[in-house]
Amino acid sequence: MARWQPDARGRLEAAALELFGERGFDQTTVTDIAARAGLDKRTFYRLFGDKREALFSGSGHLEEILVRAVTDTDADPFEAVITAFRRVAQVMFADRLDLIRVRHSIIEASPELQERELRKIGSLAAAVATTLRAKGLHETTATLAAESGITVFRVAYARWVAPGSDASLADLIAETATELRTIVSAWGGRG
Amino acid sequence: MARWQPDARGRLEAAALELFGERGFDQTTVTDIAARAGLDKRTFYRLFGDKREALFSGSGHLEEILVRAVTDTDADPFEAVITAFRRVAQVMFADRLDLIRVRHSIIEASPELQERELRKIGSLAAAVATTLRAKGLHETTATLAAESGITVFRVAYARWVAPGSDASLADLIAETATELRTIVSAWGGRG
DNA sequence: TACGGTGATGTCGCAAGGTGACATCGATGG
DNA sequence: CCATCGATGTCACCTTGCGACATCACCGTA
Structure with missing residues (x-):
C-alpha cells in the first residue's frame, strides 16, 4: 500500500x-x-x-481547556467549575453540531462506548478536583465541587443534544446549576 | 469433569x-x-x-433495595435519595468489610474494572431517576437529584474505604451531603 | 550520486476474549 | 427401561490487541 x-x-x-x-x-x-x-x-x-x-480524541484538549479555565478564576469552587464549563461550551461546542449529534448517537447505541465515555468524564472530574485542591481547597470540597459540576454539565449536555432543543449549551448549564442549587438547598439537614 | x-x-x-x-x-x-x-x-x-x-453480581440487588427505599418515602427528592443510600449503607455494607476492601483494591488496580463500575453506578442513577420521575417529578429534577445523590454516595464511600477511617458509612453520607449543600448554596447565581 | 540513519508503516504470528453449534451427562418422569 | 430436558463440556471460529521483524520513504552528508 x-x-x-x-x-x-x-x-x-x-x-x-x-x-x-x-x-x-x-x-x-x-x-x-x-x-x-x-x-x-x-x-x-x-x-x-x-x-x-x-471516538474520544478530543477529550484531552477538553481537559486542558477546562483545567486552565478553573485555574484562571478565584471564585468559589462550584462557581469556578460552572463558569469554566460555560466557557468550554462556547469554545468547543459552538460549531459542527451535526457531527456532535452523530457522535452522540453512536455512543448511545453501544454500551462499550458508553463505558469509555464515563471513564473520560471521570478523569475529567479528577483533573478538575486536582486543580481545585492545588488552590488550597480541602479534598472532599474539591471532589464534590468537581463531581457536581460535571453532573450539571452532563445533564445540560443531554438536554442540549436532545432533538428539538434550541437553547445554547452555556445557558442550559447555568439553568441546570440553578436547579441543582434549588434541589440541594431544600434539604432539611442530617436526615 | x-x-x-x-x-x-x-x-x-x-x-x-x-x-x-x-x-x-x-x-x-x-x-x-x-x-x-x-x-x-x-x-x-x-x-x-x-x-x-x-465482580459485579451484587449490583442488581443493590439497585433493587435502593429503588424500594426511594419509593417508600415522600420527602423532597434529594432527601429521599440520601436517606435511601443511608439505609442501603446499613443493610449492604455492614459486614464483610474485609471482602469489600479486597474488591475495592482489585477494581482500583484495573482501568477496565473501573469502567464497568462506572457503568453500574450510572445504571443505578438511571434507575433512581426513573423512580423519582414515577413519583411525578420533572425529568431534570429527577435526574439531578439522583445523580448528585450518587455523587455524595461515591465520595462518602471513597472516604469510608480509605485506610484509617472509623466513621460509619451512613454518617459519612450525611456529612458529605451537608458539605455539598454548603458548596452549592454558596454559589451566587447565573454566572 | 550514493550512502546510511531515522521514523512511520506493513507483515506475520500469537495469546486471550467471546460466541455458535453440537455432543454429552445427570436427573426426572412415564 | 426409555424419553426427555437442562446444565455442562468440546470444538471451531472470529476479533482484539500486541510483540517482533521487515520494509519503505525521506533527509542530511560526502
Whole structure:
C-alpha cells in the first residue's frame, strides 16, 4: 500500500466515525477502519490505544481547556467549575453540531462506548478536583465541587443534544446549576 | 469433569475474586477462573456476560433495595435519595468489610474494572431517576437529584474505604451531603 | 550520486476474549 | 427401561490487541 499518507490519525478517526455510524460499533472491525483509511490494522493500534479511542480524541484538549479555565478564576469552587464549563461550551461546542449529534448517537447505541465515555468524564472530574485542591481547597470540597459540576454539565449536555432543543449549551448549564442549587438547598439537614 | 457441581455461579465468583487478588485482573484468564472452580470456560460465559461481571453480581440487588427505599418515602427528592443510600449503607455494607476492601483494591488496580463500575453506578442513577420521575417529578429534577445523590454516595464511600477511617458509612453520607449543600448554596447565581 | 540513519508503516504470528453449534451427562418422569 | 430436558463440556471460529521483524520513504552528508 501507499505509505506516508498525510494525517493518518485524522483519516482513521473519520473512517471510524463513518463505519460506526453505518454498521454500528460491534459490526465494525479495526481491519475495516484501517482499510477505509488505506492503512493497516497495526497502524491503527499504534495511534489509538484501542478501538474505542478513535471516538474520544478530543477529550484531552477538553481537559486542558477546562483545567486552565478553573485555574484562571478565584471564585468559589462550584462557581469556578460552572463558569469554566460555560466557557468550554462556547469554545468547543459552538460549531459542527451535526457531527456532535452523530457522535452522540453512536455512543448511545453501544454500551462499550458508553463505558469509555464515563471513564473520560471521570478523569475529567479528577483533573478538575486536582486543580481545585492545588488552590488550597480541602479534598472532599474539591471532589464534590468537581463531581457536581460535571453532573450539571452532563445533564445540560443531554438536554442540549436532545432533538428539538434550541437553547445554547452555556445557558442550559447555568439553568441546570440553578436547579441543582434549588434541589440541594431544600434539604432539611442530617436526615 | 464432574458435572452438576452445586452453586456454580458462586464458586466462579469466588475463584475470580481470589485470582484477581493474587495476580491482578489482566494476568488472570477466564480459563484460569473456570479451572479453579472446576468448570469449563464456556460455562463461565453462560453465567456471566463477560470476564468483569464476575465482580459485579451484587449490583442488581443493590439497585433493587435502593429503588424500594426511594419509593417508600415522600420527602423532597434529594432527601429521599440520601436517606435511601443511608439505609442501603446499613443493610449492604455492614459486614464483610474485609471482602469489600479486597474488591475495592482489585477494581482500583484495573482501568477496565473501573469502567464497568462506572457503568453500574450510572445504571443505578438511571434507575433512581426513573423512580423519582414515577413519583411525578420533572425529568431534570429527577435526574439531578439522583445523580448528585450518587455523587455524595461515591465520595462518602471513597472516604469510608480509605485506610484509617472509623466513621460509619451512613454518617459519612450525611456529612458529605451537608458539605455539598454548603458548596452549592454558596454559589451566587447565573454566572 | 550514493550512502546510511531515522521514523512511520506493513507483515506475520500469537495469546486471550467471546460466541455458535453440537455432543454429552445427570436427573426426572412415564 | 426409555424419553426427555437442562446444565455442562468440546470444538471451531472470529476479533482484539500486541510483540517482533521487515520494509519503505525521506533527509542530511560526502
